[in-house]
Structures are given as structure tokens and as C-alpha cells.
Amino acid sequence: EDQVTQSPEALRLQEGESSSLNCSYTVSGLRGLFWYRQDPGKGPEFLFTLYSAGEEKEKERLKATLTKKESFLHITAPKPEDSATYLCAVHPRGGFQKLVFGTGTRLLVSP
Amino acid sequence: EAGVAQSPRYKIIEKRQSVAFWCNPISGHATLYWYQQILGQGPKLLIQFQNNGVVDDSQLPKDRFSAERLKGVDSTLKIQPAKLEDSAVYLCASSLDGQENQPQHFGDGTRLSIL
Incomplete structure (x- = not known):
């Protein structure tokens, strides 16, 4: 069974304090791994897609990396506006895209 | 580009009543998804459409949930009768083509509370 585990469940950082979020996955062949950001009362907002081990993608203060068993979302010098829940999802190999989501990491950045 | 539109934003009903949600995907997106997100x-995924055909409804509780996507654009999701455990946010998403590795874009969802 395809599974995604995210850690930690919650993370509190001071503004400027860098850290990483983890996404471990067990999947029957990986076609893609997706990172989303979700603000309270909103739908998930797409951040990155990673396709193969060793791949990295960056956007502003965020950098996502991928290995054969896990992905990391690195947050460099975070700001309060980075506070959100970050969701990881995998697309197992197969026909149509069917995302399996983790439970997310709730990030709070204090000024 | 307009995003995925959903209505209503909130709905409160009593158990055993029925409810319907509406979704208008991004223009030109062939694939439409309905998700259930329970708090925390x-x-x-509940159901996935490619144009107006169902490609995956394996996790849809078909005894009470139904969905349709007439004309391959808008979609409605219905629950009849509702149970307490159906309290959740119902999210609609769309993508250009579900067979490619393209990102899904989500609406802001309908928050359903069952009394």
C-alpha cells in the first residue's frame, strides 16, 4: 500500500531560523512527488514537483530535494508569512495521476 | 487565469439530510478531482473525472455519495443521507491532463458540518 509520512507534525521557528521538513514515502514506483502549501480555510497551493532522486527545486526561501525514500523541504531564513501547513503527496506509477497525501507539517514562524 | 471555483463555502445540515457541492474547474482542464479532507x-481522493468520464471512484462511498460531471466542465458531488463522520472539507481540484505529471490546482473547498 502506498504511504506518505510527514514529520514533524508541527514546527515552531523564530524568524530567520532555518529548518527542514521531512516526507518519507513507500510507493509502488514513483512517478512524481508534489509539495503543497495550505493556509487556514484555503485549498492547497502547488509549490513543486520532483521526479527523480537527486533532483532539487527552489522557490524564494524554499528548496525541495528528493531521494529514493524521502523528500525534504528546506526553509531558509523563514518569515512569518511562511506560516502554513505543508503537504507532501506522491503519484505512484500507473495510469492516471492519483495523489496520496501525507498529513502535513504545521509551520509557525514567530517574528 | 481564474482558479477553481467552489460553492457553497460552508454548509451545516443534520444527519440523514442530503447536501450537494458544486465545482467549476480552471478553463481547459480535462481532469477534475473531488477530495475529502478531515481536520488534521x-x-x-474520492473520485476523478477525465472529461465527463469517471476514471477512479474506488474510495467513494457509493451507498451515499454520488458525483457527476455533465458536459465535461462543472461537477457536483452529493451526499445522501449524510452521517456524522462526513463532517469535513470537500475540495475540488483540476489539472490539464490527468495522465501527465501536471500539478493539480485546488479550490478553497466547502466546509461541511453535520449536526
Whole structure:
């Protein structure tokens, strides 16, 4: 069974304090791994897609990396506006895209 | 580009009543998804349409949930009768083509509370 585990469940950082979020996955062949950001009362907002081990993608203060068993979302010098829940999802190999989501990491950045 | 539109934003009903949600995907997106997100969990796929055909409804509780996508554009999701455990946010998403590795874009969801 395809599974995604995210850690930690919650993370509190001071503004400027860098850290990483983890996404471990067990999947029957990986076609893609997706990172989303979700603000309270909103739908998930797409951040990155990673396709193969060793791949990295960056956007502003965020950098996502991928290995054969896990992905990391690195947050460099975070700001309060980075506070959100970050969701990881995998697309197992197969026909149509069917995302399996983790439970997310709730990030709070204090000024 | 307009995003995925959903209505209503909130709905409160009593158990055993029925409810319907509406979704208008991004223009030109062939694939439409309905997800259920229970508080504190990630979204769980209920049903996926490619144009107006169902390609995956394996996790849809078909005894009470139904969905349709007439003309391959708008979609409605219905629950009849509702149970207490159906309290959740119902998210609609769309993508250009579900067979490619393109990102899904989500609406802001309908928050359903069952009394």
C-alpha cells in the first residue's frame, strides 16, 4: 500500500531560523512527488514537483530535494508569512495521476 | 487565469439530510478531482473525472455519495443521507491532463458540518 509520512507534525521557528521538513514515502514506483502549501480555510497551493532522486527545486526561501525514500523541504531564513501547513503527496506509477497525501507539517514562524 | 471555483463555502445540515457541492474547474482542464479532507489530515481522493468520464471512484462511498460531471466542465458531488463522520472539507481540484505529471490546482473547498 502506498504511504506518505510527514514529520514533524508541527514546527515552531523564530524568524530567520532555518529548518527542514521531512516526507518519507513507500510507493509502488514513483512517478512524481508534489509539495503543497495550505493556509487556514484555503485549498492547497502547488509549490513543486520532483521526479527523480537527486533532483532539487527552489522557490524564494524554499528548496525541495528528493531521494529514493524521502523528500525534504528546506526553509531558509523563514518569515512569518511562511506560516502554513505543508503537504507532501506522491503519484505512484500507473495510469492516471492519483495523489496520496501525507498529513502535513504545521509551520509557525514567530517574528 | 481564474482558479477553481467552489460553492457553497460552508454548509451545516443534520444527519440523514442530503447536501450537494458544486465545482467549476480552471478553463481547459480535462481532469477534475473531488477530495475529502478531515481536520488534521491530508486530502483523500474520492473520485476523478477525465472529461465527463469517471476514471477512479474506488474510495467513494457509493451507498451515499454520488458525483457527476455533465458536459465535461462543472461537477457536483452529493451526499445522501449524510452521517456524522462526513463532517469535513470537500475540495475540488483540476489539472490539464490527468495522465501527465501536471500539478493539480485546488479550490478553497466547502466546509461541511453535520449536526
